[in-house]
Amino acid sequence: MNTELLGIIVTYGLTLLLAIPLGIYLAKVFAGEKVWTDFLNPFEKGIYKLSGINPKEEMNWKQHMKALITINAVWLVYGFFMLMFQGYLPLNPDGNPGMTPDLSFNTVISFVVNCNLQHYSGESGLTYLTQHFVIMFLQFVSAATGIAAAVVLFKAFRDKTTTNLGNFWVFFTQSITRLLLPISVVIAIILAFNGTPTSYEGKDQIVSLQGDTVNVSRGPAAGMVAIKHLGTNGGGWFGVNAAHPLENPNYVTYITEMVAQVLIPIAMIFAFGWFIRRKKMAWVIFGVMTLGMLLLLVPTLISELGGSPAISKMGISQATGAMEGKDVRFGPTATGYWSTVTTIISTGSVNSMHDSTMPLTGMLQLVAMMMNCFYGGVGVGLLNYFTFIIIAVFISGLMVGRTPEFLGHKVEAREVKIASIIALLHPFIILVGTAIATYTLVYFPDAAWAVKPANWLNNPGFHGFSEMLYENTSAAANNGSGFEGLGDNNVFWNVLTGFVLILGRFLPIIGPVAIAGLLGAKKYIPESNGTLKTDTVTFGVMTFVVIVIIAALAFFPALTLGPLAEYFTLTR
Amino acid sequence: MKKYIIQSLRLTAVLLVLLCVLYPLFVAFVGSFSIGGGGGEKIMKNGKAVGYTAIGQSFTKPEYFWGRPSAVDYNAAGSGGSNKGPSNPEYLQQVADRIDTLLKYNPTIEKADIPAEMVTASGSGLDPDISVQGANIQITRIAVYRQLDEKTVEDLVKKNIEGPLLNMFGPSKVNVLKLNVALDELKK
DSSP: OOOHHHHHHHHHHHHHHHHHHHHHHHHHHHHHEEEOOGGGGHHHHHHHHHHHHOTOOOOOOOHHHHHHHHHHHHHHHHHHHHHGGGGGSOOOOOOOOOHHHHHHHHHHHHHHOOOOOSSSSSSHHHHHIIIIIIIIIHHHHHHHHHHHHHHHHHHHHHHHOOSSSHHHHHHHHHHHHIIIIHHHHHHHHHHTTTTTSSOOOOOOOEEOOOSOEEEOOOSSSSHHHEEEEEOOTOOSSTTTGGTTTTTTHHHHHHHHHHHHHHHHHHHHHHHHHHHTTTTTHHHHHHHHHHHHHHHHHHHHHHHHHHHHHHHHTTBOOOSSOOOTTTTTTHHHHHHHHHHHHHHHSSOOOOSSOOOGGGGHHHHHHHOOOOOOOSSOSSHHHHHHHHHHHHHHHHHHHHHTTTTEEEETEOOHHHHHHHHHHHHHHHHHHHHHHHHHHHHHHHOTTTOOOHHHHOOOOSHHHHHHHHHHHHHHHHHHHTOOOOOTTTOOOOOOOHHHHHHHHHHHHHHHHHHHHHHHHHHHOOOOOOOOOOOOOSSHHHHHHHHHHHHHHHHHHHHHHHHHIIHHHHHHHHTT | HHHHHHHHHHHHHHHHHIIHHHHHHHHHHHTTSSSSTTTTOEOOOOOOEEEEEESSOOSTTTSSSOOOOOOOTTTTTTTOOOOOOOOOOOHHHHHHHHHHHHHOOTTTGGGGGHHHHHHHHSSSSOEEEEEEHHHHHHHHHHHHHHOOOOOHHHHHHHTTTOOOOTTTTTOEEEHHHHHHHHHHHOOO
């Protein structure tokens, strides 16, 4: 078998090998059972004490959401001002300026919501201070926010009937101390010993072998590259993200970063199953999500390994596949796998330029973000999937003529309404955002913004439309990758995606947690012969069908105008 | 509500110290024991640094092996890909021009010998590597310009092939800067 294919198979295998035990460990941590990391207890107590938190205080789902929103609001305000005034603050060896208000608005939202859409380039747009105190900080805490919200949902289904769902601050803090921080340290050290810089030195000037003078951007990137993958954030230290040879220097770092980004999303599935004492359910969810991933991955590989049809026509050999926008040390196979993974889970870090991938690959990247629940972002992937479970429960209930139930709780009109609104919100904000952008491009091509609409697109024709669709999809899915040819650092895109980002984050967290809270408080109905079993393969397939139908119906027209049209033009 | 605000502020302050001061300082400390001391690994020639192993350089002179086309011209102060879509006519013209340039400087090779990466821009714009085939097509040119025999150059390329990880995972490649430094040292 060829070494490139073997590389990705081993990467995925290694991920599973680590993720399943990690999930079981997480279930124990959040249930308060004994685990080997309990030596951290005094340290965590110290954190609670300094923060004035009583870890024993129980919260209901509304209090959880209030706490979540309050602390997120604090970060928004803090980050906004830090970014605007970074030019005057210390730790700025390259003398980079502060951000404009609209860029700062977009950037801080983007990192608070775990999206990491970057309308700036790390080398020139940030200082070492803001890279650490805003960007990396938010990468930790936004990931912990997602995990904590998912644990609230776990909690609602562990006991028969309950409104006491644990303490938000405890879930949040433990996500950092027991999970994100220790694993980040390990990853950062692996990266450091493979060539990712860790020192605070500024740009270096060298004379190249041929005699040119070149400045080389550096900086303490390893710590941030670790958490950006582990927390499925995706915002890179350097402009080109994980394609940059200092962020991702070789195949060892490739494997490390790939494992890191899928690790927690898969672990959370098993944590859920073990936490609510329904292991079979975890396997069914895992099976459906893996099926979804494979259905996106296999055609991606076929489309990339086949090479670019236009370049084939010129008589060039594309022995390993299409190479535009890709680096040699990864090759098209590993790059194709990365592009699928980074879009199904909401990392959005890239090791190639998605704008230059083949049309069908681009479409699959879009579809992955449109569904946004095959593994999904840390914590939130499972929340998104839960929304679809509720819809599937409702539809299955109607089909067999029984009152729909989930884990012993009746699913009634209110829960189904919330689930439907959340499921439809995603296509709504993506399509409306794209429509506004397209309209602006056509009717106001000369608007006096930093980049005027007529110059937004880096590619003509159908591909140009795909660039705008991708930007909105990425923002709504809180993904953060981009068709980066798009000229997006201007007031229009900064503000538009700023709002898309916020809507795409908090409602899809609050909705599922609310449903779980409401269900958990209802009377428990013991299982009987008439119960619709939700941990069977049949139900898994049903959920899968619901996900596909909603995405297909909502997005097919837009996909036809962009990547599909380009595909047929290119292969004509 | 007010309770949550105060708790949020205090928890944020505590975490800023833990995550933004202690964590990166610890990583920087451990990283200082790596090759390059955490500032990136450099390549030396005659005791002078001529570049970073990981960062590609622009080679335009015919007596050096060339790397891949770069959208940022190997300016490592920044980074970037072309972001050109596969159907963009302006881009396809660019690729055609690159093919012509390669054929002009390497008259002994055929179009079908040219591997894709030699006519397409990398994702980072700083790709330090080319494929083995990408180096092979330049051997004759280098031999002619440096008045070496082809066998010597061929052996040098072979010596500089970096195989897959553990010989099992990922692609084979050649680091262009390392190869060119070795080439310069050959002459002495």
